[in-house]
Amino acid sequence: MSVTLSQVVLIPMLTTLWVVLVCWGYYMFRAHPPQLTRQRNRIYRCQVCEHVYLDARDVPLARCPRCGVLNESVKT
Ligand SMILES: [Zn+2]
Numbered sequence: 001m002s003v004t005l006s007q008v009v010l011i012p013m014l015t016t017l018w019v020v021l022v023c024w025g026y027y028m029f030r031a032h033p034p035q036l037t038r039q040r041n042r043i044y045r046c047q048v049c050e051h052v053y054l055d056a057r058d059v060p061l062a063r064c065p066r067c068g069v070l071n072e073s074v075k076t
Contacts, residue, residue, distance in 0.1 A: 040056070040058070041054040041055065041056050042054065042055050042056075042057075042058075042059075042062070042073040043073060043074050044062050044064070044071045044072070044073050044074065045071065045074050046064040046066065046067060046069055046071050047069065047071055048064070048067050048069045049064065049066050049067045049069075051064055051065070051066045051067070053065055055073075060072060060073065
């Protein structure tokens with residue numbers, strides 16, 4: 001088996017490049033994990049019946065599904 005000079009240079013260089021790319025991908029995935037849902041639900045707590053519910057619409061007031069009172073979001 002004969003090894004050429006280009007193989008001696010290219011194989012370690014490509015192996016190192018592959019390791020760097022794998023490490024870069026790993027740390028990028030750790031820093032910015034893909035989000036499965038882009039939906040931002042707001043949390044509401046009814047002032048009348050204390051019912052806690054979510055609403056995906058971007059509105060300041062949402063109607064309580066139990067009693068129908070409009071409530072402000074407690075967390076966006
Ligand atoms: Zn209510």
